[in-house]
């Protein structure tokens with residue numbers, strides 16, 4: 001992470017498989033452009049795009065530039081031609097099929113030629129911006145062509161999500177990658193970890209003397225993690241029918257947030273120290289029972305004033321689909337820090353608003369002093385880490401209302417990122433790509449973490465597959481999810497925080 005280094009990475013080639021794809025155009029190229037803006041692109045760079053369409057390098061660069069223009073226009077920005085020149089002069093397009101060995105022999109020749117002419121030190125970062133069915137093929141063919149040998153410079157491979165769709169497929173993908181690559185060459189991306197606010201959890205916990213002493217079962221009652229989306233499945237019905245909310249969100253994004261909150265302090269910010277602590281935390285999570293989880297599917301409803309259809313009416317979705325668009329669960333982490341402190345997770349589509357947050361609820365103070373005041377109406381203290389959209393931190397606590405009587409009220413102290421920091425425009429992939437270029441794997445998942453996460457949800461996936469959900473659809477679009485999710489907390493005498501934008505108070 002940038003905590004360790006903030007200088008331009010060494011000269012290198014970046015090879016993007018899927019050069020005409022959506023991810024490349026919408027996120028990877030804008031991220032490289034933004035890195036150029038902050039002076040964090042390698043001074044000597046070759047950017048090679050591989051895809052099966054036929055086009056020249058100039059045509060590729062021209063199309064990518066047009067697309068970049070539309071991405072920047074969303075922020076009322078125009079392309080800075082000087083910056084674009086830095087990126088575009090390095091661009092070479094290689095037309096080829098991922099499945100054919102000749103693509104890799106041509107790539108090898110091209111890399112050797114560019115390495116020689118540009119002085120790239122043999123360094124190459126390969127980015128698989130392609131559908132997951134190609135991951136084993138591309139990794140295998142790169143290995144067979146000798147392109148992953150890192151005897152002259154570094155050779156690294158970025159693997160996009162999804163990393164498997166269950167435990168067996170994740171294990172098989174790991175085995176396939178590790179046949180040709182060493183673990184330290186593999187960068188399994190989870191774009192949630194590219195978010196500043198997620199990285200800030202470590203700064204909050206470990207750079208302040210204030211929080212860590214109370215970050216445990218003595219002071220914390222429970223933790224709620226919410227990733228709510230107001231959009232539906234849009235054009236991704238086919239993908240979603242094979243995936244569902246649990247697979248799509250929980251083993252990767254939400255478990256990563258759990259790891260950031262729950263891991264023990266590492267001895268350093270070196271990737272291996274942090275990853276070891278995360279792996280330890282995953283081992284302490286207790287196996288999930290079906291009574292610890294709730295699934296839901298959205299019905300028609302109103303989202304932000306707009307009437308929207310039920311999931312079963314979305315394009316490419318079966319009219320009797322049993323796929324979940326909402327999942328909630330209770331996790332128990334059985335270690336000294338967290339025993340008895342449940343972590344409640346929920347994620348869903350077509351909820352009332354888009355909102356992601358981690359809410360930490362502290363234990364009630366003993367109210368002996370306030371015996372004669374209406375304190376039962378009071379909330380306990382909360383620390384809320386807002387991930388999106390209004391990034392920041394809130395601390396809710398009780399204060400005396402002005403006046404002669406001792407009346408208490410819950411108030412909020414707010415820190416908003418945008419009030420303090422001028423943030424450089426970012427699409428969220430900048431840190432991740434930069435970290436790969438400097439060889440910092442802190443924000444990337446190791447093989448054992450990915451397998452541990454899939455292992456935890458595996459009994460649920462199997463249980464859900466074997467039993468048809470009753471009462472689907474079970475929540476209206478525009479609501480906060482199914483009633484059963486409330487019952488999950490009510491059983492423990494708790495309730496979810498309202499899903500809302502944290503405005504004024």
Ligand SMILES: NC(=O)c1ccc[n+]([C@@H]2O[C@H](COP(=O)([O-])OP(=O)(O)OC[C@H]3O[C@@H](n4cnc5c(N)ncnc54)[C@H](OP(=O)(O)O)[C@@H]3O)[C@@H](O)[C@H]2O)c1
Nearest residue numbers: 018020021022023051052097098129130131132160161162
């Ligand atoms: N898009 C996003 O916002 C996003 C966000 C996060 C993660 N991801 C992940 O990123 C990866 C890429 O997603 P994407 O949406 O960019 O996919 P995509 O749009 O389908 O891009 C893949 C590219 O590869 C090309 N291609 C397909 N088969 C090929 C072959 N055999 N040989 C050579 N080229 C071939 C495709 O061409 P055709 O179009 O002609 O088939 C397309 O240009 C996926 O793993 C996805 O899960 C995407």
